[in-house]
Amino acid sequence: MNALLLLSLCGLVVGAWAQCQCSYMKWAKCDETPCQCTLAVGEAVNQPINCSALVPKCYLMKAEMYRAKKGLSTRSGGKPTEHAFVDNDGIYDPECDNNGNFKAKQCNNTNECWCVNSAGVRRTDKGAKEDINCNELVDTYWVRLELKHNVTSTPLDTAQLKTAIGQAIQSRYGLSASFINNTQYDPDARLIMVDVVKPIGNKNVDLSRVAYYMEKDVKVLPLFTDGKKFQPTVSGQPLNFENIVVYYVDEKPPTFSMKRLTGGIIAVIVVVVVAIAAGLLVLFFAKRKQRAQYEKTQHREMDEMQQSLS
Ligand SMILES: *[C@@H]1O[C@H](CO)[C@@H](O)[C@H](O)[C@H]1NC(C)=O
Ligand SMILES: *[C@@H]1O[C@H](CO)[C@@H](O)[C@H](O)[C@H]1NC(C)=O
Ligand SMILES: *[C@@H]1O[C@H](CO)[C@@H](O)[C@H](O)[C@H]1NC(C)=O
Ligand SMILES: *[C@@H]1O[C@H](CO)[C@@H](O)[C@H](O)[C@H]1NC(C)=O
Numbered sequence: 001m002n003a004l005l006l007l008s009l010c011g012l013v014v015g016a017w018a019q020c021q022c023s024y025m026k027w028a029k030c031d032e033t034p035c036q037c038t039l040a041v042g043e044a045v046n047q048p049i050n051c052s053a054l055v056p057k058c059y060l061m062k063a064e065m066y067r068a069k070k071g072l073s074t075r076s077g078g079k080p081t082e083h084a085f086v087d088n089d090g091i092y093d094p095e096c097d098n099n100g101n102f103k104a105k106q107c108n109n110t111n112e113c114w115c116v117n118s119a120g121v122r123r124t125d126k127g128a129k130e131d132i133n134c135n136e137l138v139d140t141y142w143v144r145l146e147l148k149h150n151v152t153s154t155p156l157d158t159a160q161l162k163t164a165i166g167q168a169i170q171s172r173y174g175l176s177a178s179f180i181n182n183t184q185y186d187p188d189a190r191l192i193m194v195d196v197v198k199p200i201g202n203k204n205v206d207l208s209r210v211a212y213y214m215e216k217d218v219k220v221l222p223l224f225t226d227g228k229k230f231q232p233t234v235s236g237q238p239l240n241f242e243n244i245v246v247y248y249v250d251e252k253p254p255t256f257s258m259k260r261l262t263g264g265i266i267a268v269i270v271v272v273v274v275a276i277a278a279g280l281l282v283l284f285f286a287k288r289k290q291r292a293q294y295e296k297t298q299h300r301e302m303d304e305m306q307q308s309l310s
Helices: 002-019 057-069 158-173 207-219 263-309
Strands: 029-031 036-042 045-049 112-115 140-149 180-186 191-197 241-250
Touching (some): 158 191, 191 207, 207 241
Antiparallel strands (some): 029 036, 140 191, 140 241
């Protein structure tokens, strides 16, 4: 009788424990009654989080920096518009506001600062703390997710692929498929390009969380507690991914200076320089040929003159 009571008590405790866990964040620690989960983002700094939604990227980055410092885990490792940019900086220790949004100005605990967008990605040059002014947090309203899938045994049907990707994003990240503006597929490159766009001015949807969770899913390990992979099924075939590139488009273009030449611009400059060099070369040889002909005709005329003279 007592054993039965104990068993059911144990069951209750286990049940309560199992219920209070954070499915969206595997690193979270949870306390029951009432169920509240927190994420360690600094020495004795436990950020309460809402486990019914994706965790704000700013908190995730703080947690990652903290964990890297503690040796717990580290981050391993076509543009939609001319203003789109990728995050080449990698991780830093961000400052978040009370809602988990990035503060517009970030310094990574140093005296060198820069301005970020709502995804926490740098959108200005870096500068001394006192020189950098970030008047507002500019919203990222469009992210392009460029996914490269692994080799499949049979070719994928484009229409089914698009549906599967939309469904996977909706069920896994809780983002309505209505935000997926456009999906394109290049079977030869194995590239799937997903444009996620929200109406300009809509501050309720945070595209950076979806992009960050997906980046983790593809590049490192899922942040979800259940550890399941991001693996859409297309015509019964599970799809794996080997890379993802995220482009960010903000409501206002970024203000990087020209010293940050992008690969594209460098390529264009190289092509132009090569073209000019080729042009000069052609001109040079044309001139030489002309001169040679001129000299030849002159010689012939001279010969004729000499002949007529003699
Ligand atoms: C937690 O997130 C859910 C889903 O977005 C939302 O409905 C709920 O209001 C949030 N709870 C709190 C306390 O913010
Ligand atoms: C931020 O600082 C850490 C060292 O504390 C460094 O490892 C990291 O690369 C820095 N990140 C950026 C974006 O400067
Ligand atoms: C997908 O491809 C990458 C790189 O080719 C490989 O490292 C990875 O193991 C593959 N994943 C699966 C699940 O086959
Ligand atoms: C999203 O799609 C609509 C209609 O297809 C199009 O008019 C709009 O330009 C698209 N927005 C972006 C940012 O691509």
